[in-house]
Amino acid sequence: MADIALKVVVDEAHIGKTDMVSRSAVKAGMRVESIVPEIGVIYGSGDETLLASLAKVEGVQKVDKETSFCLPPCSEKVPQ
Amino acid sequence: MAATDEPATDGNSVLDLLRPKATGGLVVSFAERAGRDEVSALENAIGSGVRSVGLSDAAEINALDSEPALVFEELGVAFVSERFGLEATSSIRAKLMDTECVQNVRPEFYMFAIETFGDTAEATWGVRAVGALDSPQRIEERGEGIRLAVLDTGLDLTHPDFAGRNIVQRSFVPGQGVQDGHGHGTHCAGTAAGGRAAQSQFRYGIASNAELYVGKVLNNAGSGRERDIIAGMIWAIQQRCAVVSMSLGRPVQPGEEPAPEYERIGRLALQQGSLLIAAAGNESSRRYGFIAPVGAPANAPSIMAVAAVDQSLEVAEFSCGAINPGGGEIDIAGPGVGILSATPQPELYRKMQGTSMACPHVAGVAALWAETDPELRGQALWDKLTGTARGLDAPARDVGAGLVQAPQGQAGV
Known part of the structure; x- marks a missing residue:
């Protein structure tokens, strides 16, 4: 199964311990690629089954596929 | 006309955008009420297919749209279809102008609803509608000392209107520099922090002397990873930008709650004296009664969500509304239809909506x-914007506190 881009959101109580939660996520199988300690978010990649398993890691509030943002075609006829 | 190497404009891209738009058809005025001679003159010019129409038929005019030419006998006016094409229409026009009973032949133009605001030779309708022409600061000084970040597709660093500006730049897009290969970012930066069109007095930007921080978070195809956008937001806050403009987002479902990470970053910004401002989204189809919920990240309670209004100060057809609870509200509105601003070279200017x-x-x-008072930062700046907004007829669901308004005083255009 192809890897997916993952986003782990740390719960309020663990925002100051995002690095610690990140290490736990690595042990669970996530490839951590960037950490935003200011808001308790960890980005990385891994198998889709991590969506369920990472949610059980202590300090994790939620796990999602990382979304992307996309503008419409750059045309004056299309609302931007 | 003799061939020439000169461009078909006077070189003023702004004026070109303000000119009336021709349909490709012709309007023919006869010297008198149109009778048999006038119909014959038209047939000589276009061939067969001239249809006489009485005033009582006017209500059915759309059904006659495919006719090559329509003559309103009582009015002494005829309309020649745009379907002949440029070359044939030019020939038809010449023939008609050489006909005795014809008084005038001119291009047919598109007409638009009467606007409360419109672009003038002085400024865009958006600049006028937010009261920026009446701002007490001189235009060259507006926004001085205020760090304003635009997180978008970057900026055309060679655009003449930004020449000489001290621009702090950083790209968060792997493998791409800040140079805008898309156009969206240059347009948005032009409105927020541009000024006058080069070598003219036409004004389309608002905070013309703000310290512009350009964070490229969307690539040249207009898309960006969430992690890069978050990184850009953190950067702008760490750079102590008082204002962060984010014309980006993604649609959300009815009932979908704001993501906690965006609310956290919005709160962090307010604590640090930054105000995050985001586009509400364009997924509504209001003519059918459908109002889409405010998208992310604008739906975070601590991020200011901006709706769009048109030149009549009506909510724009596409503008999202407060459908979801818990932060999915509209906080304020701004001009968002027919907006002229900068675009990368060689075009230089274009109109966009959204x-x-x-x-x-x-x-x-x-x-x-923010320039008027160093205390106006973070939540205080938010409160000032919503507290001074101009109330509109549309409900708060669609426009929040109303149309944003600049500080007023002696005009310093």
């Missing part, structure tokens, strides 16, 4: 307010 265009109007005005 809440992406409304957002930088609010950001530019926020910078003007």
Whole structure:
């Protein structure tokens, strides 16, 4: 199964311990690629089954596929 | 006409955009009421297919749209279809102008609803509608000392209107520099922090002397990873930008709650004296009664969500509304239809529409307010913007506190 881009959101109580939660996520199988300690978010990649398993890691509030943002075609006829 | 190497304009791209738009058809005025001679003259020029129409038939005019030419006998006016094409229409026009009973032949133009605001030779309708022409600061000084970040597709660093500006830049897109290969970012930066069109007095930007921070978070195809956008937001806050303009987002489902990470970053910004301002989204189809919920990240309670209004100060057809609870509200509105601003070379200027265009109007005005008082930062700046907004007829669901308004005083255009 192809890897997916993952986003782990740390719960309020663990925002100051995002690095610690990140290490736990690595042990669970996530490839951590960037950490935003200011808001308790960890980005990385891994198998889709991590969506369920990472949610059980202590300090994790939620796990999602990382979304992307996309503008419409750059045309004056299309609302931007 | 003799061939020439000169471009078919006078070189003023702004004026070109303001000119009336021709349909490709012709309007023919006869010297008198149109009778048999006038119909014959038309047939000589276009061939068969001239249809006489009485005033009583006017209500059915759309059904006659495919006719090559329509003559309104009582009015002494005829319309020649745009379907002949440029070359044939030019020949038809010449023939008609050489006909005795014809008084005038001119291009047919598109007509638009009467606007409360419109572009003038002085400024865009958006700049006028937010009261930026009446701002007490001189235009060259507006926003001075205020750091204003635009997180978007970057900026055309060679655009003449930004020549000489001290621009702090950083790209968060792997493998791409800040140079805007898309156009969206340059347009938004132009509205928020541009000024006058080079070598003219036409004004389209608001905080013309703000310290512009350009964060490229969307690539040249207009898309970006969430992690890069978050990184850009953190950067702008760490750079102590008082105002952060984000004309980006993604649609959300009805009932979907704001993501906690965006609310955290919005709160962090307010604590640090930054105000994050985001486009509400364009997924509504209001003519069918459908109002889409405010998208992310604008739906975070601590991020200011901006709706778009048109030249009549009506909510724009596409503008998202407060459908979801818990932060999915509209906080304020800005001009977002028919907005002229900068675009990368060689085009230089173009008109665009969307809440992406409304957002930088609010950001530019926020910078003007921040300049008036060093205490106006974070939540205080938010409160000033919503507290001074102009109330509109549309409900708060669609426009929040109303149309953003710049500080008023002696005009300093």
